[in-house]
Amino acid sequence: MRSLLVIYNQATGPKASTAAASKTPLPETVLRACGYSVAQAHNRVQAKTLIGDAEASVLHVPLSDIREWGTALLQWKAVPLLWWCSDETAAESLEACEDNVMVDGILTPSMKAQEVHWALHFGAKQCFERQQWLDERKQLLSRIEERKWIDMAKGILCEIKNISEAEAYDLLRKQAMNERKRLVDVATSIVNVYQLLQEQKQRKGAKRP
Template structure:
């Protein structure tokens, strides 16, 4: 767990901007975050601004987790991150000062695993990240199971359709049609559903 590769997404603050009160608070929070990550043994591979190049940079760096450090309205930042993680999901942790329920709901809908409002203490960074990782892994497991179930259902439909075609064409019982499909699959050393799909494809061509 310690060697997680992390990309931090934040507003890059120039030295001459640190006089601004809001930016100064963000700089302090950003430092607390970095210290917390380093003390917990995480590997910060980059600190990136939330801009149009973000998806490209994340694709190049392939981090295990993305941490967003956003002062208030994080919607623009989230838009870039959603694009960046659309094809390859990753756990996203958002540290913000935005307490609005609508913002939190929008963030969760966008795929944020943990939404942490205010009070970024260095000591809290590690447990927050561990919970976010566990939650993300659980969600991925559920999505995979759902996808597998859908796939099995689709396979069953195509096998039933192929059986029906064999029964009609060759005057077979349902059991005989199923055994014929199995025999074809074994002979060709491919999955039952793939044999069924070929039979259905041929029928559709004719």
């Protein structure tokens, strides 16, 4: 990992730094001294443009801003998110210290090259595990959603054809094989058609005097 993207917001940008904060080395200064290639972004447009070449993002923002930034960054590219904990950002984060912060690691201005290296290494590992968990969660939710449609379709077939759930499932599976479609797609189609027919019946019933 050699290419990093340092992200500021308006409050923590170099131009907005106070005299006290200016005594603390900026993230890009420390990271470049450690041998890393560093790009800087001060808004979402710049971050979206630069994130493609970055292997990790270093957020020089208060903790309260990390969730918003993290959500946006992960939509563009899944990279480790590390918080730059300086005196300035730490002071601005006192009220957010109990929040569930979405970061993979912390960097500080006092870190030496080896410490930065290992923080980034473990941050990358944490990012991979977090992404794996998110993928597994997405797959689980997808399977739950598919099961909902299949169960609904089975119920409709049981009602219309007066058959058991096992027979309804076999019917769904055979139709999916014949049409070369996924089981859930066939189930969804059956449910949608049934609901449409029910709505039409209700409208016709409402029009009768």
